[in-house]
Amino acid sequence: MFLFVNIVMGMKKRNQLISLAELKKGQRGIIQELPEGELSVKLMEMGLLPGETVRVEHVALWGDPISVKVGNSLLSLRKEEAQVVLVEP
Numbered sequence: 001m002f003l004f005v006n007i008v009m010g011m012k013k014r015n016q017l018i019s020l021a022e023l024k025k026g027q028r029g030i031i032q033e034l035p036e037g038e039l040s041v042k043l044m045e046m047g048l049l050p051g052e053t054v055r056v057e058h059v060a061l062w063g064d065p066i067s068v069k070v071g072n073s074l075l076s077l078r079k080e081e082a083q084v085v086l087v088e089p
Contacts, residue, residue, distance in 0.1 A: 018089055020054060021066065021082035028055045029087030039081065047073050048085060 058067040064079035
């Protein structure tokens with residue numbers, strides 16, 4: 001039963017996550033998951049690490065690129081990159 005409860009609780013938490021691209025200007029989120037592979041390495045090198053708080057500073061007219069603040073850094077991400085970063089709003 002304990003395993004079942006953990007699985008269900010994990011599913012509920014994952015259902016509450018949204019992509020960084022879904023946040024609106026001024027909203028914040030806590031990074032929970034990054035994709036696997038080379039893109040993950042690139043994002044982590046930029047400072048996007050699980051547990052870090054991100055704030056959307058600006059979204060371009062067509063939604064691409066997105067400027068986010070992480071710590072003291074202001075980063076510009078392509079929409080396709082922001083879509084694979086899962087955050088807890």
